[in-house]
Amino acid sequence: MRIALLGCGTVGSGVVKLLRRNRELLREKLGAPLDLVGIADRSLKPDSELGITARLITRDAAALVERPDVDIVVELFGGYEPARSLILRAFRAGKDVVTANKALLAGHGEQIFRAAARAGVGIGFEASVGGGVPVIRTLREALAGDRHRSVHGIVNGTCNSILTTMSERGDDFSEALAEAQRRGLAEADPALDIEGHDSAHKLCLLVMLAFGVMLKPSQVHTEGITHVTQADIVYARELGYAIKLLAIAKDDDGAIEARVHPTMIPIRNLLASVRDAYNAINVQSEALGSTFYFGEGAGQMPTATAVIADILDIARRRIAGPSARGFPLGYPLGALRPARIKPMSDVVCEYYLRFAARDRPGVLGAIASVLGRNGISLVSVIQQGRGVETTVPVIMRTHETRERNLIRALRQIRTRRIVEAAPVFIRIEDRL
Numbered sequence: 001m002r003i004a005l006l007g008c009g010t011v012g013s014g015v016v017k018l019l020r021r022n023r024e025l026l027r028e029k030l031g032a033p034l035d036l037v038g039i040a041d042r043s044l045k046p047d048s049e050l051g052i053t054a055r056l057i058t059r060d061a062a063a064l065v066e067r068p069d070v071d072i073v074v075e076l077f078g079g080y081e082p083a084r085s086l087i088l089r090a091f092r093a094g095k096d097v098v099t100a101n102k103a104l105l106a107g108h109g110e111q112i113f114r115a116a117a118r119a120g121v122g123i124g125f126e127a128s129v130g131g132g133v134p135v136i137r138t139l140r141e142a143l144a145g146d147r148h149r150s151v152h153g154i155v156n157g158t159c160n161s162i163l164t165t166m167s168e169r170g171d172d173f174s175e176a177l178a179e180a181q182r183r184g185l186a187e188a189d190p191a192l193d194i195e196g197h198d199s200a201h202k203l204c205l206l207v208m209l210a211f212g213v214m215l216k217p218s219q220v221h222t223e224g225i226t227h228v229t230q231a232d233i234v235y236a237r238e239l240g241y242a243i244k245l246l247a248i249a250k251d252d253d254g255a256i257e258a259r260v261h262p263t264m265i266p267i268r269n270l271l272a273s274v275r276d277a278y279n280a281i282n283v284q285s286e287a288l289g290s291t292f293y294f295g296e297g298a299g300q301m302p303t304a305t306a307v308i309a310d311i312l313d314i315a316r317r318r319i320a321g322p323s324a325r326g327f328p329l330g331y332p333l334g335a336l337r338p339a340r341i342k343p344m345s346d347v348v349c350e351y352y353l354r355f356a357a358r359d360r361p362g363v364l365g366a367i368a369s370v371l372g373r374n375g376i377s378l379v380s381v382i383q384q385g386r387g388v389e390t391t392v393p394v395i396m397r398t399h400e401t402r403e404r405n406l407i408r409a410l411r412q413i414r415t416r417r418i419v420e421a422a423p424v425f426i427r428i429e430d431r432l
């Protein structure tokens, strides 16, 4: 089996290392050698330690993916173009493709999966969600016999490491972000991660596999972690919760909830104990119940292991013949329906609320009565003692309510001028 690699950066060079280091093992597992026959990369130089000779390197990716001696194309350029065109070109030339490109698959997945099916070739994308955590194949194969109710994932290691630093060291958001950048866990431009978009891309793929519906990133309600404050982390802990950026999907009788936002989860839940850059995904299935997948969600070697597993899987199918290519999303493509999305205003949650209340008598009662008039009842209230400030923090935890009611109540509270600033609310996921 001959492999062409597009992109020899962080993950690509990990793939080269593993192909070299595990050459004999992979040959035994496959019954045939896996040979790297070409690498397209604009800045790659020969590297004797990695076994990269000048003959392997090309700047002409389009020619490489069409070379007759190539069986499998591994796309690790990242981004939309030229990755998308090269993958389509590879399919047309009869090559199977392995990619880690979640942004591309979330944005253009329908086109890419259909093109693969039309060409009768395979596509592997295990590394696109959870890095080295084998969640794609698990949903597609091991959990295929069950109906899934919900998926809750910590799927962005950068955000999780920032929230861990904030929670354990008491740093504020910008200090924790700077620390993540120092440790190489956050990009110089971290927007894709901290604004939640990377998690939304991964959620799209998880939803397709878990619920058999096509979902686009624009259909995912997406909030990042830039507004999470130290105060909220401390109050959450007092209430028995941790704050995590969760990617959440639920199937409510065909209406799909798909959202990414900071979420309060019970401190004793396994997801709350996921620290630093680790990823974890919890799947709730009807017959099986709750299962949990945990591990290194990014990084060179963890991600490369997922790429190699896809290469091996696809190589085995290639050897077995075209009829063994299977369904990359776990369903025949014709069976995938467009997602019917539940609007956020219909989502039902418990909420954490924080008000900067004016320090005068009757304010607490006034807030509670507006909430009550909107059908929102309270589980608990924390009111800090009076200080020198003109406002006091009032913390409330609500019972379940529809988001539309909460937004209406918060608007009314704001206009009644009993609070100084826009109220803060964080959704709680208690039943995990």
Ligand SMILES: NC(=O)c1ccc[n+]([C@@H]2O[C@H](COP(=O)([O-])OP(=O)(O)OC[C@H]3O[C@@H](n4cnc5c(N)ncnc54)[C@H](OP(=O)(O)O)[C@@H]3O)[C@@H](O)[C@H]2O)c1
Binding pocket: 006, 007, 008, 009, 010, 011, 012, 040, 041, 042, 043, 061, 075, 076, 077, 078, 079, 081, 082, 100, 101, 102, 103, 127, 128, 131, 297, 298, 299, 300, 303
């Ligand atoms: N890093 C991770 O931990 C991780 C985890 C999961 C998934 N992924 C996914 O894996 C993919 C690769 O990520 P990475 O971190 O390995 O990226 P990376 O380090 O930036 O590597 C990409 C390599 O491809 C080259 N390249 C990009 N576009 C090219 C083009 N048009 N022509 C020629 N060469 C090109 C880059 O060259 P330059 O350096 O000159 O730009 C670089 O050497 C992405 O889709 C990413 O989302 C990464």
